[in-house]
Amino acid sequence: MKVIVVGATGTIGEAVVRELGSRHDVIEVGHSRGRYQVDITRMESVRALFTAVGKADAIVSAAGKLHFGPLAEMTSEQFQIGLHDKLLGQVHLALVAQHHLNDGGSITLTSGVLSDDPIRYGASASSVNAAIEGFVRGAAIELPRGLRINGVSPTILQESMGAYGAYFVGFEAVPAQRVALAYARSVDGAQTGQVYKVW
Amino acid sequence: MKVIVVGATGTIGEAVVRELGSRHDVIEVGHSRGRYQVDITRMESVRALFTAVGKADAIVSAAGKLHFGPLAEMTSEQFQIGLHDKLLGQVHLALVAQHHLNDGGSITLTSGVLSDDPIRYGASASSVNAAIEGFVRGAAIELPRGLRINGVSPTILQESMGAYGAYFVGFEAVPAQRVALAYARSVDGAQTGQVYKVW
Numbered sequence: 001m002k003v004i005v006v007g008a009t010g011t012i013g014e015a016v017v018r019e020l021g022s023r024h025d026v027i028e029v030g031h032s033r034g035r036y037q038v039d040i041t042r043m044e045s046v047r048a049l050f051t052a053v054g055k056a057d058a059i060v061s062a063a064g065k066l067h068f069g070p071l072a073e074m075t076s077e078q079f080q081i082g083l084h085d086k087l088l089g090q091v092h093l094a095l096v097a098q099h100h101l102n103d104g105g106s107i108t109l110t111s112g113v114l115s116d117d118p119i120r121y122g123a124s125a126s127s128v129n130a131a132i133e134g135f136v137r138g139a140a141i142e143l144p145r146g147l148r149i150n151g152v153s154p155t156i157l158q159e160s161m162g163a164y165g166a167y168f169v170g171f172e173a174v175p176a177q178r179v180a181l182a183y184a185r186s187v188d189g190a191q192t193g194q195v196y197k198v199w
Numbered sequence: 200m201k202v203i204v205v206g207a208t209g210t211i212g213e214a215v216v217r218e219l220g221s222r223h224d225v226i227e228v229g230h231s232r233g234r235y236q237v238d239i240t241r242m243e244s245v246r247a248l249f250t251a252v253g254k255a256d257a258i259v260s261a262a263g264k265l266h267f268g269p270l271a272e273m274t275s276e277q278f279q280i281g282l283h284d285k286l287l288g289q290v291h292l293a294l295v296a297q298h299h300l301n302d303g304g305s306i307t308l309t310s311g312v313l314s315d316d317p318i319r320y321g322a323s324a325s326s327v328n329a330a331i332e333g334f335v336r337g338a339a340i341e342l343p344r345g346l347r348i349n350g351v352s353p354t355i356l357q358e359s360m361g362a363y364g365a366y367f368v369g370f371e372a373v374p375a376q377r378v379a380l381a382y383a384r385s386v387d388g389a390q391t392g393q394v395y396k397v398w
């Protein structure tokens with residue numbers, strides 16, 4: 001299969017590329033690095049990506065920015081960061097992908113543990129991650145031509161404990177390599193409308 | 200208690216006003232009608248509402264627009280309608296209310312059945328409703344001074360079957376009066392971080 005991985009240069013993306021690369025033709029896409037670049041917040045940029053890459057069998061997104069900060073000080077603009085990047089950006093990928101993937105192809109988006117298990121400073125992240133999962137459930141039943149869509153909800157990564165560990169005290173961190181298996185399950189499997197929790 | 204009801208002139212809002220009005224001082228707020236008006240999409244308008252109303256013990260929101268339409272034709276702009284209105288608008292209410300409610304006060308937002316149970320043309324609604332529920336879970340653990348936040352997830356209303364029934368074939372419609380009980384449970388109860396499902 002030809003699999004587009006958006007966010008390929010991130011911690012999860014690199015693990016996904018390693019996992020899928022052994023048996024698929026993986027196209028690495030980053031924001032400013034990778035074989036192709038895309039700004040997922042702009043639908044035109046996503047369209048240009050598919051025009052450049054051509055037909056594919058799957059797209060995996062491990063991309064998207066979130067705002068973390070105290071609820072008491074949260075501004076509308078801060079709340080909108082995750083809405084416009086991790087949520088709308090990934091929705092853009094799905095909306096465009098539905099017209100460019102081969103029959104039976106798959107879309108895999110990334111949410112996260114905070115949708116179910118909140119932490120301090122994570123109200124925006126909880127909302128955005130839940131929204132991605134809701135979109136997956138909603139989109140799955142409308143996709144034509146055997147197209148599928150799933151989400152992967154990772155908990156904190158072992159590789160990210162240095163940067164974010166203080167916010168996730170008591171959470172069991174998982175290696176990115178284990179999270180990558182969930183993306184493989186989505187790409188190589190036959191399920192749709194699922195959210196694979198890795199926690 | 201003094202309870203602000205935003206969306207008071209809608210089908211759910213009117214039922215909530217009737218349910219809460221028997222024992223509380225209810226302040227009815229609408230977009231263009233009601234005792235006070237607010238544009239929930241603008242944080243300044245929400246701030247102005249609280250300045251005008253003064254201290255309160257609870258705020259209930261039964262407000263917010265959503266886009267319904269086929270996934271195959273959905274544009275970024277259409278997907279953003281619900282993000283900026285039903286989601287961000289209700290988040291604005293919560294962000295401002297946390298600084299204006301009396302100790303022990305409550306915030307009650309409205310999501311909807313589509314977060315869990317998708318329908319055709321509902322991908323945006325599924326995403327927005329799930330996002331509201333994620334925000335409720337995330338915000339609940341950060342609110343100070345005994346403040347609480349809950350969501351109410353109604354299914355299709357009996358009163359709305361004429362307008363939307365064709366999209367909800369097979370769903371058991373509920374009367375707005377029954378949905379209003381869930382808001383009462385949130386306002387008069389002691390729970391927080393919950394989503395009360397009325398379906």
